[in-house]
Amino acid sequence: MNNKDVYPKTDFFNFLGEVDVERLITRVREIPDSLWSTGNNQHQNKGAALGSATHIIFRFIKDFNHVYDFEDRELWPEWSDDLSTLMHQAARSLGYENYKFPRIMLAKLPAGASIHPHIDNHASYYIHKIHIPLLTNTETLFHVAEEKMHMEVGKIIEVNNKKGHAVYNNGASDRIHLIFECYNQDDYNKPGK
DSSP, X not given: OOOTTOOOSOSSEEEEEEOOOHHHHHXXXXXXXXXXXXXXXXXXXXXXGGXXXXXXXEEEESOTXXXXXXXXXXXXXXXXXXXXXXXXXXXXXXXXXXXXXXXXXXXXXXXXXXEEEEOOTTOOTTSEXXXXXXXXXXXXXXXXXXXXXXXXXTEEEEEOTXXXXXXXXXXXXXXXXXXXXXXXXXXXXXXXX
16 A cells, blocks of 8 residues: 555444453553543643543654654553553554554543544544543444444444544443554555654
């Protein structure tokens, strides 16, 4: 896929498989509120659309003009074993062998909160945005353009973040997802770590 006119993102949602997330859920339940607050202060991508969502950042791009150039954050070594296996399965489901993950985070959307409709302006068309729900409720819906779905725990789901998307947590419990991006170096001849 060396032709830059090729549009590799899914139309709306793309189911990439299922993973065992029980160990990760146990760890996530033990995260203190103070860590969510600290992590959110480090989130370069926070904005009005994200509302009261909070984040714990494990890896992030160095700046928005270089979406393939990334750096690990302080917590990555502590969490990498539990997260890497899940992310590698997603990349293999995309058919990739030489891939990188430029952004990795946990995202919490509190009960009753929403992420307002928006388009990820500083995102690449050539990077896949992937969610793995860890804690959720049936009243939480993810919208991409005119399509919507409830993402179930342990499912690996790619979303098209270059279309308008939003999340509504109308349930009584918080929603927490592992969110990461993946690109194939062979397709786009990009450097990585």
